[in-house]
Amino acid sequence: MSRALAPFIDVAELDRLLAARAVVIVDSRWYLDGRSGAEAHAAGHVPGAVFVDLDRSLAGPPSADAGRHPLPEPDVFARGMSEAGIGDESIVVVYDDAGGVIAARLVWMLRALGLEAAVLDGGVDAWQRAHPQDELETGPVDPVPASFTERSWPAHLLATIDETQAAAAEGTALVLDARTLDRYRGETEPVDARPGHIPGAASLSCRDNVAADGTLLDVDTLRGRLAAIGADERPVISYCGSGVTACHTLLVVEHVGLAPGRLYPGSWSQYAADPARPAATGE
Numbered sequence: 001m002s003r004a005l006a007p008f009i010d011v012a013e014l015d016r017l018l019a020a021r022a023v024v025i026v027d028s029r030w031y032l033d034g035r036s037g038a039e040a041h042a043a044g045h046v047p048g049a050v051f052v053d054l055d056r057s058l059a060g061p062p063s064a065d066a067g068r069h070p071l072p073e074p075d076v077f078a079r080g081m082s083e084a085g086i087g088d089e090s091i092v093v094v095y096d097d098a099g100g101v102i103a104a105r106l107v108w109m110l111r112a113l114g115l116e117a118a119v120l121d122g123g124v125d126a127w128q129r130a131h132p133q134d135e136l137e138t139g140p141v142d143p144v145p146a147s148f149t150e151r152s153w154p155a156h157l158l159a160t161i162d163e164t165q166a167a168a169a170e171g172t173a174l175v176l177d178a179r180t181l182d183r184y185r186g187e188t189e190p191v192d193a194r195p196g197h198i199p200g201a202a203s204l205s206c207r208d209n210v211a212a213d214g215t216l217l218d219v220d221t222l223r224g225r226l227a228a229i230g231a232d233e234r235p236v237i238s239y240c241g242s243g244v245t246a247c248h249t250l251l252v253v254e255h256v257g258l259a260p261g262r263l264y265p266g267s268w269s270q271y272a273a274d275p276a277r278p279a280a281t282g283e
Contacts, residue, residue, distance in 0.1 A: 005091065005116040007107065007251040008100070008216055011130040014093055014120060024086050024143075025049040026094040027124075028058075028103045030244075032191065044136035046095065046120075046127050050084045050143045054244065057084070058105055067270035068191070068242035069105075071153055077109065078150040085143030088115070095120035095127070099210035101178075101245040108247035108263065111254075113151045119251065122215040159237045159262040161270055165277060167237055168200030174230050176261075178206040178240040178249045179268070186281030192241060193272040196279035202229045203283075206240070206248040216252075223256040236261030243267045 009017075017023045027049040029037035041051040052058065057080025059069035072080070086092055092110055094103040100119040110117035120126065128136065159167070167173035177184045177197050184203040186195035197203070204225065209217055216222070226232065236253055240246040243265040253261045271277055 005118050007111065007118055007255050008121045009093065009118045010121045010215075011126050014127075015130075017091060017093070021091065023091045023093055024084070025120075026084065026086075026092060026103075026106060027051045027096075028054065028094050028106050029096045029098075030054040030102050032241075040097070042139055044124075044138055045141070046124060047134070047137040048141065049095070049137070050141050052080065052084050052094075052106060054102070054105065056080065058109065059242075062269075064193075064273035065270070067266035067273075069244055069265075069267075069269075071109075071158075071243070071265045074150045074152055078148045081110075081148040082145050083143070085146050086110075086148055087146030088149050090115070090146065092117040093120050094118070095123040097123050097125065097214075099123070099207060099214045100216065101206045101210070101248045104206075104248035104251050105244045108250055111251075112154055112157050119248075122213065125214050157260065157262055159264045161264070161266055161274075161277075164237050164239060164264040165198060165271070168198045171200065171234070173237045173262075174234040175201040175237045175239065175264075176204045176229075176231070176246075176249055177201045177268075178204065178238055178246045180205050180207060183241070183268075185283065186279070189272075192269045194279060196272070196281045197268070198239070198271055199278050199280040201239070201280075204229060204249060206245045206252075209248065209252050216255075219256055222252055223258075226253065226256060226258065231258060235259060237264055238262070239264040239267040239271075241267055242269045
């Protein structure tokens with residue numbers, strides 16, 4: 001996993017990178033409610049930013065067996081990166097308009113493969129605040145294809161459904177649920193097969209890592225949140241609804257200096273679809 005670039009950078013650091021060398025800026029907006037990220041990109045994006053579609057390039061076909069956003073096959077991911085102008089030597093900075101919890105998916109994927117990638121802290125709103133004299137660019141961006149080598153997903157950074165269930169039950173790892181607290185408790189479930197969470201998993205909503213302005217909380221606060229539930233004492237496995245926002249938790253774990261955690265890609269969408277697996281509700 002690359003350590004040359006921090007997992008989160010601010011707009012000032014992006015500007016410094018742009019002045020020093022080529023950077024691929026990626027708009028990865030995606031919405032659970034069905035709104036189009038591509039349309040949001042066309043309506044206004046950071047100048048030069050390319051759009052990468054989560055469903056097309058960052059996930060495989062959805063299914064009950066694999067979940068809503070399983071990791072794509074390596075050749076699919078490599079093709080998507082190449083088409084976006086991302087090559088083996090690229091520096092990639094990814095943003096969204098959701099506090100980085102969507103952008104984190106692509107950043108985690110690239111970093112897991114050893115490439116340099118970071119979330120733009122605060123996203124498109126932070127860029128606008130830092131550049132009040134500049135307008136967002138509109139319309140599509142047609143990148144020049146780049147050479148991206150196909151690579152397998154590192155097994156040591158992934159956890160299977162059985163490993164995650166066992167770790168949560170036995171306490172051999174700290175299994176963190178990155179969804180909002182109401183979904184963890186089972187009070188609401190807008191999209192998956194049933195409400196609740198994996199028994200033994202702890203709630204740590206990724207959205208609570210972010211302040212009201214969409215920027216990341218300070219390192220000491222984040223480290224304290226993780227330490228309070230034992231993330232400094234046990235290895236971490238992160239899951240969410242479909243393995244997307246769980247990546248934000250993993251980047252935060254890295255950001256505060258803890259040992260790298262593992263992603264459970266199928267997440268609740270896979271787990272909840274199997275009626276033989278127990279579910280818990282409440283705290």
